[in-house]
Each structure stands twice: as structure tokens, then as C-alpha cells.
Amino acid sequence: MNKRGLIEFIAKDLGTTNTHAERVVNAFIKGVRTGLKKEKQVQLVGFGSFTVKKRASRKGRNPQTGEIITIKASKTVGFRPGKDLKGSV
Numbered sequence: 001m002n003k004r005g006l007i008e009f010i011a012k013d014l015g016t017t018n019t020h021a022e023r024v025v026n027a028f029i030k031g032v033r034t035g036l037k038k039e040k041q042v043q044l045v046g047f048g049s050f051t052v053k054k055r056a057s058r059k060g061r062n063p064q065t066g067e068i069i070t071i072k073a074s075k076t077v078g079f080r081p082g083k084d085l086k087g088s089v
Contacts, residue, residue: 045082046085049079050077053076057070057073
């Protein structure tokens with residue numbers, strides 16, 4: 001399911017328009033993004049937790065030239081599913 005499919009599902013489930021459901025989905029995404037920036041974690045009981053993870057710098061290889069390069073440290077988002085979500089899949 002992609003974002004459009006999720007919007008259509010929410011609109012049908014709530015008995016509302018796709019425009020309203022899209023605003024709901026966008027608000028949820030904005031809320032998760034803001035929570036990760038401020039608190040480094042968003043926990044939804046029964047669904048799962050989004051967390052900010054740090055990746056250390058590491059050595060890599062350019063596949064075209066074979067040259068060894070340094071990949072700088074970065075941050076990424078991780079997701080850990082909750083017990084209810086794991087049980088339903």
C-alpha cells in the first residue's frame with residue numbers, strides 16, 4: 001500500500017472525503033517528524049516506535065573505480081513494531 005492507497009482507505013473507513021483523509025495522513029507524518037526532531041522517539045502503544053539511530057562513519061568502496069572511500073556518519077530513522085502489530089502480520 002502506498003500513500004494514496006492509505007488515504008483512500010482512511011477516507012472510506014471514516015466515511016469522509018479523500019481531501020480530508022489526506023490532511024489527516026499529512027498531519028500524522030508531520031507529527032512523527034516533529035517528535036523525532038524534538039524527542040528522538042515517537043512511541044505508539046500497540047503499533048510501534050520510531051527512533052532516531054546514529055550510524056558511525058565507515059569505509060566503503062566505489063564500485064566503479066574500486067577506490068576506498070570514507071562514508072561519513074549520519075542519522076536515520078528506525079522502526080520497531082509493537083506486539084499487537086507483530087501478532088497481526
